[in-house]
Amino acid sequence: MSREHAHPARTAWLVVAGLVAFMLLLAGCGSSDSGSSTSSNELQKLGKGEGQVNLISWAGYVEPEWTKPFEKESGCKVNDKVAGTSDEMVQLMRTGQYDGVSASGNATARLVDGGDVSPVNVSLVPNYKTIFSDLKNQPYNTFEGVHYGIPHGRGANLLMWNPENVKPAPDSWDVILDPKKAAKYSGKISAYDDPIYIADAAVYLKYHQPDLKIESPYELNEEQFEAAVTLLEEQRPYVGEYWSDAAKQISAFAGGDSEVGTTWQYQYFALKGEGKPVAASPASQGFLPKEGATGWSDTWMISSKAQHPNCMYMWMNYIVSPKANAEVAEYFGEAPAQSLACAQTVDKEFCSKYHAEEPEFWKRVYYWETPLADCGNGSSDCKDYNDWVKAWTSIKG
Amino acid sequence: MSRRLASFFHGRPRLQVGALLAGPMGWLAIGYLGSLAVLLIAAFWSVDPLSGEIVHNLGLENFETLVNEPVYRHIIQRTVVVAALVTVTDAVLAFPIAFYMAKVATRRGKAILVVAVLLPLWSSYLVKVYAWRTMLSAGGVINWALAPLGLHGPGFGVTAVWLVMSYLWLPYMVLPIYAGLERIPNSLISASEDLGASPFTTFRRVILPLSFPAVVAGSIFTFALTLGDYITPKLVSNDQFIGNVISTNISSDLPFASALALVPIVVMVAYLLVARKLGAFEHV
Numbered sequence: 319m320s321r322e323h324a325h326p327a328r329t330a331w332l333v334v335a336g337l338v339a340f341m342l343l344l345a346g347c348g349s350s351d352s353g354s355s356t357s358s359n360e361l362q363k364l365g366k367g368e369g370q371v372n373l374i375s376w377a378g379y380v381e382p383e384w385t386k387p388f389e390k391e392s393g394c395k396v397n398d399k400v401a402g403t404s405d406e407m408v409q410l411m412r413t414g415q416y417d418g419v420s421a422s423g424n425a426t427a428r429l430v431d432g433g434d435v436s437p438v439n440v441s442l443v444p445n446y447k448t449i450f451s452d453l454k455n456q457p458y459n460t461f462e463g464v465h466y467g468i469p470h471g472r473g474a475n476l477l478m479w480n481p482e483n484v485k486p487a488p489d490s491w492d493v494i495l496d497p498k499k500a501a502k503y504s505g506k507i508s509a510y511d512d513p514i515y516i517a518d519a520a521v522y523l524k525y526h527q528p529d530l531k532i533e534s535p536y537e538l539n540e541e542q543f544e545a546a547v548t549l550l551e552e553q554r555p556y557v558g559e560y561w562s563d564a565a566k567q568i569s570a571f572a573g574g575d576s577e578v579g580t581t582w583q584y585q586y587f588a589l590k591g592e593g594k595p596v597a598a599s600p601a602s603q604g605f606l607p608k609e610g611a612t613g614w615s616d617t618w619m620i621s622s623k624a625q626h627p628n629c630m631y632m633w634m635n636y637i638v639s640p641k642a643n644a645e646v647a648e649y650f651g652e653a654p655a656q657s658l659a660c661a662q663t664v665d666k667e668f669c670s671k672y673h674a675e676e677p678e679f680w681k682r683v684y685y686w687e688t689p690l691a692d693c694g695n696g697s698s699d700c701k702d703y704n705d706w707v708k709a710w711t712s713i714k715g
Numbered sequence: 716m717s718r719r720l721a722s723f724f725h726g727r728p729r730l731q732v733g734a735l736l737a738g739p740m741g742w743l744a745i746g747y748l749g750s751l752a753v754l755l756i757a758a759f760w761s762v763d764p765l766s767g768e769i770v771h772n773l774g775l776e777n778f779e780t781l782v783n784e785p786v787y788r789h790i791i792q793r794t795v796v797v798a799a800l801v802t803v804t805d806a807v808l809a810f811p812i813a814f815y816m817a818k819v820a821t822r823r824g825k826a827i828l829v830v831a832v833l834l835p836l837w838s839s840y841l842v843k844v845y846a847w848r849t850m851l852s853a854g855g856v857i858n859w860a861l862a863p864l865g866l867h868g869p870g871f872g873v874t875a876v877w878l879v880m881s882y883l884w885l886p887y888m889v890l891p892i893y894a895g896l897e898r899i900p901n902s903l904i905s906a907s908e909d910l911g912a913s914p915f916t917t918f919r920r921v922i923l924p925l926s927f928p929a930v931v932a933g934s935i936f937t938f939a940l941t942l943g944d945y946i947t948p949k950l951v952s953n954d955q956f957i958g959n960v961i962s963t964n965i966s967s968d969l970p971f972a973s974a975l976a977l978v979p980i981v982v983m984v985a986y987l988l989v990a991r992k993l994g995a996f997e998h999v
Contacts, residue, residue: 573852574854707963
């Protein structure tokens with residue numbers, strides 16, 4: 319009887335094959351239960367802090383100036399991960415390794431739908447009471463009557479230009495969206511590199527083509543969507559650069575590659591600080607070109623898998639406390655969400671400059687929302703975010 | 716305990732090999748092949764248009780979109796063409812450098828050159844790409860240097876991506892070729908010369924065939940790295956590469972992103988098969 323000798327390579331392959339089969343089994347099991355709702359119930363009673371809290375935030379939202387006092391008073395050490403886009407925030411939250419996120423309106427619905435975040439018990443957040451009422455119960459933070467977050471602050475996307483070469487000073491988005499006018503700055507136009515930029519075209523069309531009957535730039539039916547996409551396709555040859563991170567746009571304006579385009583306060587102030595020639599629809603004129611503008615209203619949300627829920631609740635209460643909210647708003651250049659913050663700002667005119675207390679003003683700012691097939695009027699023939707993503711790929715080519 | 720374990724394994728070669736390989740093979744299988752398998756399966760799933768949830772039914776829609784929508788064809792073409800151009804450029808640039816390092820330079824010069832080739836790898840990828848971005852910008856040093864000649868630089872675009880990628884991946888081409896040339900005995904070159912071959916013939920009939928596997932090894936790096944990169948295209952052009960489309964789709968349509976992620980894998984497998992056909996792996 320001859321003794322059988324295993325060939326090492328064959329053994330190795332057997333091990334690999336076995337493990338792959340095991341993985342597939344795991345993947346199969348994992349996927350079968352992922353469809354069910356995983357959102358746990360909201361916290362009923364605040365307990366003792368867990369010693370730390372892991373956050374995902376926009377750049378400039380979690381800075382030592384106001385996190386140090388929080389750490390001292392709550393005993394929760396703050397670990398922050400800065401995200402560049404809403405998509406990145408959604409992906410990071412899905413890892414389940416974070417306690418909370420400062421989500422913009424184009425991420426909140428996705429997080430709620432995906433069961434990544436839990437409802438927030440606002441009675442455990444005392445500072446919620448004095449938040450501006452026009453920020454409460456909004457479609458991007460309250461779903462079917464359930465609160466899913468604490469409003470943080472809001473702002474509008476700006477039109478920025480180089481006053482040395484862009485004359486006269488534009489008061490309308492037509493300078494970059496009307497093909498005839500955009501041609502004048504061919505190769506020097508800067509546009510935001512994200513599917514949500516289609517909404518900027520929709521805001522423009524809402525004003526200039528009323529017969530399209532656009533209500534919300536995030537709820538677009540086939541015809542309205544096509545019109546917006548066509549507008550951006552016409553804009554494409556004149557775009558010098560699509561930007562998705564702030565540093566890229568700052569270097570483009572500083573180096574002369576871009577001269578006019580859509581931006582955030584952050585880049586505008588950074589370039590001004592470097593002494594570069596930039597102008598933007600200024601705060602004194604309400605930031606807004608005549609069509610209005612897209613904007614954002616950010617919400618602190620708590621993960622459904624939060625490891626440190628008590629610390630997260632303490633953080634949510636702290637960041638909308640009058641002093642901290644004033645600090646973050648002035649640092650970032652946005653309107654605070656906390657009505658009592660206006661008395662705490664270093665610049666006493668800050669709230670009036672940023673129109674924090676004027677609900678009328680914000681009616682012309684269209685906060686980012688996740689485009690959904692459900693148009694909000696009962697019909698579901700709107701283009702959803704996936705359509706927006708596909709269209710965006712085609713626009714850029 | 717350990718003695719009992721040892722006596723247990725004694726005379727059981729199959730178990731010995733199995734226990735030894737379980738760790739690394741497990742890592743390979745779960746961390747690498749396992750995730751590839753999940754990727755492969757996910758590519759056949761789809762997303763429910765109403766809820767945006769992933770539907771776990773196998774179908775070919777994602778691949779149909781990839782084939783039928785011209786925009787994706789263009790993006791795949793663009794990516795593959797740039798990857799090929801970068802590979803050829805790097806091979807042409809790297810060969811003389813590697814040859815000088817392996818056959819001409821003194822021991823000291825060799826050490827200095829190896830460090831010089833490795834040096835760029837010590838600095839951050841992002842810093843290098845941003846440096847190129849600054850150089851290529853309208854007011855950058857390239858335009859400034861070309862201005863007296865009445866020329867201007869390529870600006871941002873596919874050409875810029877080609878330039879930056881060729882720069883970034885050059886060390887990955889130089890090092891394998893250098894290692895390959897080092898292994899060619901000098902006596903072979905002398906013999907070729909003694910038999911009356913011209914330098915060019917020696918290069919064509921002796922050095923090139925013997926170093927070909929090394930060139931292919933380097934090209935696998937440059938080609939694969941270019942296929943997968945999405946940050947450089949984002950920073951120095953407006954043109955989308957495969958990686959960019961994957962990254963924009965990943966949160967809204969994971970199955971489609973997976974299908975797209977299979978494209979570089981398929982291209983790479985085809986590339987390796989062609990390389991094998993050309994005999995690249997025979998002398999390794």
